[in-house]
Structures are given as C-alpha cells and as structure tokens.
Amino acid sequence: MNAIPQTRFKDLPLKRQGKVRDIFDFEDTLLLVTTDRLSAFDVVLPDPIPDKGKVLNQISVFWFEKMADIVGNHLVTTDVDAYPEVCRPHRDALAKRSMLVKKADPLPVECIVRGYISGSGWKSYQKDGQVCGIQLPRGLKESDKLDAPLYTPSTKAEVGDHDINISFEHTVDILGRETAEKIRNLSLEIYNKGAALALEKGIIIADTKFEFGVLDGEIILIDEVLTPDSSRFWPLDDYAPGRGQKSFDKQAVRDWLVNSGWGKTPPAPELPQEVIDNTARTYKEIFTRLTGESL
Ligand SMILES: Nc1ncnc2c1ncn2[C@@H]1O[C@H](COP(=O)(O)OP(=O)(O)OP(=O)(O)O)[C@@H](O)[C@H]1O
Ligand SMILES: [Mg+2]
Structure with a gap:
C-alpha cells in the first residue's frame, strides 16, 4: 500500500x-x-x-x-x-x-445541516434549549433525531480558528435574500436525499457541511460532499439516543488517543499499526456500504 x-x-x-x-x-x-x-x-x-x-x-x-x-x-x-x-x-x-x-467564487457561508442533535449543538441546547439561535422542543436527548433538519450556517474563520455560527438573516445580509434562500433550500434538499440513501445502507449522517460557489452567474455545489470529513457518520446498528455516538470512521483512533493520555495539542502521537489497519479497513467498509463498490 x-x-x-x-x-x-x-x-x-x-x-x-x-x-x-x-x-x-x-x-x-x-x-x-x-x-x-x-x-x-x-x-x-x-x-x-x-x-x-x-x-x-x-x-x-x-x-x-x-x-x-x-x-x-x-x-x-x-x-x-x-x-x-x-x-x-x-x-x-x-x-x-x-x-x-x-x-468558482466560493460563497462566504458554510452551509451546515443538522439532522440529529450532537456535538456543539447538544452543548448549546443543554444551556438554553437552542441550537444556533433556533429554539428546540424540550426534553431532547443527546443524539436524538430532530423533527426536521436544521440549517445552521456559519462563516469561514481565518485559518486555524473555529467557524462562527450566524443566523439565517445574517446570511441574507451577506448574500442577498435570493441567494441565501437558494443555498439554504439546496442544502436541506441535498442532506435529506443523502441521509435517506445512507440510512438504507446502515449509515446515519447526523450532520454535514456544504459549500457553494458561483460560476457564470450560477450557483453550484463545490468542495467535498457528504464525506466522513465534512459530516458526522454514525453506524446505525450502534445508534442509541441518550449518549454520544460512535464515529463510524474515527472511533478507533479517538479511543486510542484518549487512552494514550495525549493532551489534544500538537504534536499528536504515532498510532499503533493495528489502529492504522483497523481505520483503513473502516474507511473502505464505509465506501463499499455506501456505493456498493470496492475501491
Ligand atoms: N470549485 C471550487 N472553486 C473554488 N474554490 C473551491 C472549490 N472547491 C473547493 N474550494 C475551496 O477550496 C478550499 C478547500 O480547502 P480544504 O478543505 O483543504 O481546507 P479548509 O476547508 O480551509 O480546511 P480543512 O483542512 O479544515 O478542511 C476551501 O476554501 C473551498 O472553499
Ligand atoms: Mg475543508
């Protein structure tokens, strides 16, 4: 290899x-x-x-x-x-x-769609019942599926910084209403279609990020789409709300890193060969499950 x-x-x-x-x-x-x-x-x-x-x-x-x-x-x-x-x-x-x-000319908005409540969204909900300024029903558990996917855009931060969440109205200020609405609707439509298809293959796509660009006056989808790097992939057969979920792709690495006592600041330690092999196998499994093809 x-x-x-x-x-x-x-x-x-x-x-x-x-x-x-x-x-x-x-x-x-x-x-x-x-x-x-x-x-x-x-x-x-x-x-x-x-x-x-x-x-x-x-x-x-x-x-x-x-x-x-x-x-x-x-x-x-x-x-x-x-x-x-x-x-x-x-x-x-x-x-x-x-x-x-x-x-293309990338639009300066990251289009995040969340179908499940997890990560920073879960943290924020525990504090004030909201995710990115959107009020959610009471009584949600960690990793619960949301009634309808949320669109929670952000702006790109400078390299190294975390992106900054912004409201939909803020994206209207940046892009104009027509474009802002268009990329919101496209994001939700793409997520819905992709998540449904992945679910049939035993993969939950909990949330994801899309980027759009403008080329010759037309809005097109750019960057990467619904990958485990731009999304949270969870194995369906292990899914249970009320706790954090296993990452389909990175769990073995995360577990090993946490157990290693590493402080999460660079440099990261070298991984044992077994963890590398397992992770490589997992990526291939995800690909095969999703597409029905082997690499
Ligand atoms: N068709 C395209 N036209 C113009 N820019 C594009 C196109 N597709 C992707 N990009 C840009 O290329 C960059 C991809 O960078 P990349 O994903 O490697 O790094 P990043 O998103 O800045 O950081 P990270 O390493 O966290 O992913 C993004 O800035 C994206 O907007
Ligand atoms: Mg990127």
Missing part, C-alpha cells in the same frame, strides 16, 4: 494545503487532491491512513453524481489523462484520489 501523507507533486502549482487536501491551481480549474492525512480533535496525525484519501474523493464523486438532478457541481473529470499535461507523470499517485474541478 502506498499511503500518501502529503503530496509530493513539487512541479504542480500548489494553491493551498488544508488539513487533509492539497489544492493546485490551473487558472480556470483546480486540482483537488485528497491525501491520506487524518485529523482527530482538530490535529493532523503523523500517520497517514492508507487509501483514506481515495475513499473520501470517491465518496464526493458518488454524491456529486447522485445530486446532479438537484444542483450542478464543480466536477470536470477524475480521469487523470484528461488533466493538464503536467499532471501526467503523477498519474498513479493521483488516480482515484483527485478530481479536476471548475474554479
């Missing part, structure tokens, strides 16, 4: 390196490369998880196609032979873990 912790495409025009993805700029297009880096508790771990990047990239491709009847998207091709010429020497390294996309 050739795990890719970070890409080594020194001759390609690097635009930015996120925690997990490396992005190269080809003017009208971007090349998004999903590496095998894994972040846990917001820290990138020293060990890559073999083929995790392929799983994430292919999951996004799967969803872009499934959602195409709802909204257009940025995908141009995943065929390395159709990438800009300079990419060809890296054919094998790029295969399955990359996509060439249309460069």
Whole structure:
C-alpha cells in the first residue's frame, strides 16, 4: 500500500494545503487532491491512513453524481489523462484520489445541516434549549433525531480558528435574500436525499457541511460532499439516543488517543499499526456500504 501523507507533486502549482487536501491551481480549474492525512480533535496525525484519501474523493464523486438532478457541481473529470499535461507523470499517485474541478467564487457561508442533535449543538441546547439561535422542543436527548433538519450556517474563520455560527438573516445580509434562500433550500434538499440513501445502507449522517460557489452567474455545489470529513457518520446498528455516538470512521483512533493520555495539542502521537489497519479497513467498509463498490 502506498499511503500518501502529503503530496509530493513539487512541479504542480500548489494553491493551498488544508488539513487533509492539497489544492493546485490551473487558472480556470483546480486540482483537488485528497491525501491520506487524518485529523482527530482538530490535529493532523503523523500517520497517514492508507487509501483514506481515495475513499473520501470517491465518496464526493458518488454524491456529486447522485445530486446532479438537484444542483450542478464543480466536477470536470477524475480521469487523470484528461488533466493538464503536467499532471501526467503523477498519474498513479493521483488516480482515484483527485478530481479536476471548475474554479468558482466560493460563497462566504458554510452551509451546515443538522439532522440529529450532537456535538456543539447538544452543548448549546443543554444551556438554553437552542441550537444556533433556533429554539428546540424540550426534553431532547443527546443524539436524538430532530423533527426536521436544521440549517445552521456559519462563516469561514481565518485559518486555524473555529467557524462562527450566524443566523439565517445574517446570511441574507451577506448574500442577498435570493441567494441565501437558494443555498439554504439546496442544502436541506441535498442532506435529506443523502441521509435517506445512507440510512438504507446502515449509515446515519447526523450532520454535514456544504459549500457553494458561483460560476457564470450560477450557483453550484463545490468542495467535498457528504464525506466522513465534512459530516458526522454514525453506524446505525450502534445508534442509541441518550449518549454520544460512535464515529463510524474515527472511533478507533479517538479511543486510542484518549487512552494514550495525549493532551489534544500538537504534536499528536504515532498510532499503533493495528489502529492504522483497523481505520483503513473502516474507511473502505464505509465506501463499499455506501456505493456498493470496492475501491
Ligand atoms: N470549485 C471550487 N472553486 C473554488 N474554490 C473551491 C472549490 N472547491 C473547493 N474550494 C475551496 O477550496 C478550499 C478547500 O480547502 P480544504 O478543505 O483543504 O481546507 P479548509 O476547508 O480551509 O480546511 P480543512 O483542512 O479544515 O478542511 C476551501 O476554501 C473551498 O472553499
Ligand atoms: Mg475543508
């Protein structure tokens, strides 16, 4: 297995390196490369998880196609032979873990949809019965399914900071009512369709984040879609409200890190091989369950 912790495409025009993805700029297009880096508790771990990047990239491709009847998207091709010429020497390294996309103007709002109450939403509800300013019924338990999914947008913070929750009306101020309503409605529609499909395969998508961009005056879906990195994936067969849920993808890593006594500040410790292997297997299982295909 050739795990890719970070890409080594020194001759390609690097635009930015996120925690997990490396992005190269080809003017009208971007090349998004999903590496095998894994972040846990917001820290990138020293060990890559073999083929995790392929799983994430292919999951996004799967969803872009499934959602195409709802909204257009940025995908141009995943065929390395159709990438800009300079990419060809890296054919094998790029295969399955990359996509060439249309460069859009990203809208400065992160579109978060929550179908279940968890994480920061649960914390906030315990304090004042609200999630991002939205009043919820009394008596909800941690991880309960919400009557209807909530749209809780945020703005992108500067690198390293946590995003800032904003109200829907605030997104209207930023984007204008038409665009704000459009991306809210699209987000809910995409989430509803994706979550229903995943549920049939034994996966709960508890919440997720979408990004939209504008290209030639049209709103399109960009970035990554309904992956375990942009969403909370829970295994349905372990689901029970009234407690936190297992993470479908990262639980083995989180458990091991917590037991290791690590203080959750960088640098993170190296993982035992067994945890790496288990996690790699879990990512592949998620992919197969969702798509019915193997990598
Ligand atoms: N088609 C596109 N056109 C323009 N920008 C895009 C497109 N698709 C994705 N992006 C941008 O590329 C960036 C992806 O970065 P990436 O996900 O690697 O890092 P991040 O989201 O800033 O941080 P993190 O590492 O926490 O995910 C985002 O800023 C996103 O808005
Ligand atoms: Mg991101």
